[in-house]
Amino acid sequence: MNPAYTNKEMMALAAGRLVGDGDILFAGTGLSMLAATVAKRIHAPEAVVFFETGGIDPALEELPLAVADPRVMSGTSLNSGLIEAFAILGHRRLRTISFLGAAQIDAYGNINSTCLGDYHRPKVRFPGSGGACDAMSQAHAVILFMQHERKRxxxxxxxxxxxxxxxxxxxxxxxxxxxxxxxxxxTNLGVLRFDNETKRMYLDECFPGVTPEEVADNTAFALDISRAGQSAPPSPAELTALREQVDPQRLILGPLPA
Amino acid sequence: MTTRDNKSKLMSAEEAVGRLVKDGDLVALGGFTVSRNPMTLAREIIRQGKKDLHLAVHSQGQAMDLLVGAGCVRRLEIAYGGTGRFAPTCIRFRQAVQKGLIEIEDYSNFQMSLRFLAGSLNLPFIPCRSGVGSDILEKWGFSAEVRSSEAKLPIHKALVSPNPFSPRQEPVVFLPALTPDVALVHVQYASADGITRIKGLKFLDQEQVRAASRVIVSCEEVVPAAFLRQDPDQNAFPPFLVDAVVHAPLGAHPTACHLFYDYDPRHLNMYRQQAGADETFHQYLKDWVFDAPDQETYLGQVGAVDLTRIRANTQLGYAPGLDRR
Known part of the structure; x- marks a missing residue:
């Protein structure tokens, strides 16, 4: 029997599984930190994590809570700045993979991290693009994290x-x-991908215990669920790496499963 | 001015801000979200009641939020306002935008970086590929009327135009250069004559300083110029661009300063709680800005226990094991 796990653990591991060995990972904080670090510990030891602030390949003995955290400047191969980091992000010879979250997403994977309501007098203001627009414009590929709700x-x-x-x-x-x-x-329900031709989002994998219909119900646009498979639950080795090596303080993972 | 020789640029925060920051200035803030925010200088700007400032930042956290909350800011050009887990969106910033208290213009981090870079190189504008197809280019925070009536603003936020060098003529983005009136940065080391050294990440401080008309540097340590001249590869800015050197130990607190101290989770959590309502925010300003008119008083209020807790390990550059919840 597989051990119990939380949604956040499943999301971090599902995203980490998408990382290839040798990929250059443009990491944010939160779940993306966990995904990048756990992938390095499990199957992609040659992957390199870097931050838009200019920290390249830090030791990450403790989890950074922001991309300007002094933990991204420690044990690096290079400490630089934003210009140098963006020179890596868009470099044609590098497979740079970026992780991003957002407040809203549409069927073609365009994202909103700026505001809800009218731009000039928003109902809710968010932090803004930061490097998100740049990663979506110039990285080799982007992995998005979302809470799966109709309003998002x-x-x-x-x-x-x-x-x-x-x-x-x-x-x-x-x-x-x-x-x-x-x-x-x-998302907290599964993994979605984009059709090769139309570039429209479809459901690729449901997390264990989630049905394709449940995912469609939590999506406000029409979602193709005909290709949906099941994600493998976290293996004991994956959970151990995540819990004991990546976030032992559970700063991002939050409480253990009941 | 306490000068020991006539080349010294050493002065108090009060004197530096009083002489070099003017109402209505276009001000660039160095640092990034939770690191090396010029906090001593920001608090001094608030105490001096500077107003109608136009801030230009890439990703800023605490200094920007405090200046916006204190009512010093009229316009803000920004890519990101947050302090990581402590305030994923800066709290007074969020409220000011939602209530329409400030005029805001959004760019991306790369775009703001390029705009400062262009300003630093005396380029009129700079092209990039970031942002085509985004509302960052479509929606203007500063209206065309404001832009045409305000000398400090370019008449366009950005332009999309065919790449003039490509047979495919694919669309590219043209961004206006940014040349601040004054840049405020906090660094680890400076000499009295303005040689500076940044440890850890430099963020965009070098471009911001080089693009600015005036520069105030606050620093953890004032060191002999001879020490900085022994290893000049490590130094940050041309010293003759620096107008004032302010000795401000822990001058980025509650944000971090690599090799000196971590961010202060207790202070940032307290700030998050107090910033939410006007009354408690004004109490924060009273306690931590107006009733602490100099850095020593401020640090006395933070207290030896918390300052020791965040003191950086000299090998790692941060405080390992710090309770960051």
Whole structure:
């Protein structure tokens, strides 16, 4: 029998499984830190984590709580700044994979991290793009983290902070974006991907105990669930790495499962 | 001014801000979210009642939030306002935008970086590929009328135009350069004559300083110029661009300063609680800004226990095992 686990643990591990060995990971904080670090500990030891603040390949003996945390400056191969970090993000020879979260997402993976309501007098203001628009514009690929709710998976964004596949098909290329785009969306219910041709989101995997219908019900736009499989539950080795090596203080993971 | 030689730029925060920051200035803040925010200088700006400031930042946290909350800011150009887990969106910033108390213009981090870089190199504008197809380019926070009537603002937020060098003529983004009136940065080491050294990440401080007309540097330690000249590869800015050097130990508190101290979770959590309502925020300003008119008084209030708790390990640069909940 598999051990009990939390949603956050499943999300971090599901995203970590998408990382390839040798990938250059443009990490944010929160779940993306966990995903990048756990992938390095389990199956992608050659993956390199870097931060938009300029910290390249830190030791990460403690989890950073922000991308400017002094923990991203310790045991690095290079300490630099924003210009140097962005020179890595868009470099044509590198497979840079970025992790991002957002307040809203649409069917083509465009995201909003700026505001709800009218831009000029928003109901709710969020921090803004930061490097999100840049990662969505220039990274080799992006993995998105979302809470799976109808108010977040919307037909139309209140504000399009960062370009995903725009209106789908070849819209992204036509707009002048040379590469990249979102490759997957990891939510508390499963993993979604984008159709090769239409670039529209579809359900790829449900987490254990989740039905495809449940995912569709929590999505405000029409979602293709015909291709949905099941995610493997966390293995004991994955959970051990995550809990004992990556976030022993449970700063991001939060409480253990009941 | 307590100078020991006529090349010294050493002065108090009060004198530096009084002489070099003017109402209505376009002000660049160095640091990034929870690190190296110029907090001593920001508190001094609040005490002196500076107003109508136009802040230009990439990702800023505590200094920006305090200045916005204290009513010093009229306009803000920004990519990101947050302090990580302590306030995923800066609290007074969020309220000011939601209530329409400030005018705000959004860019991305790369875009703001390029705008400062362009300003530092005397480029009129700079192209990039970031942001096509986004509302960052579509929606303007500063209206066309404001932009045409305000000399400090470019008439366009950004332009999308065909790449003039490409046969495919694909769209690219053109961004206006940014040349602040004054840049405020906090660094680890400076000499009295303005040689500076940043340890850890430099963020965008170098570009911000080089793009600015005036520069105030606050520092953890004032060290002999001879020490900084022994290893000049490590130094940050041309010293003749620095107008004032302010000795401000723990001058980034409650944000971190690599090798000197970590961010202060207790203070940042307290701030989050107090910043939520006007009354408690004003109490915070009274306690930590107005009733602490100099850095010594401020540090006395933080207290030896908390300052010791966040003291950085000299090898790691942060405080290992610090309770960061």
């Amino acid at each position: 998976f919307v037909d139309k964004l209140d504000y399009q902070t960062s370009p995903g596949w725009l209106s789908g098909g070849d819209a992204r290329e036509k707009a002048g974006l040379q590469r990249g785009g979102p490759m997957a969306v990891v």
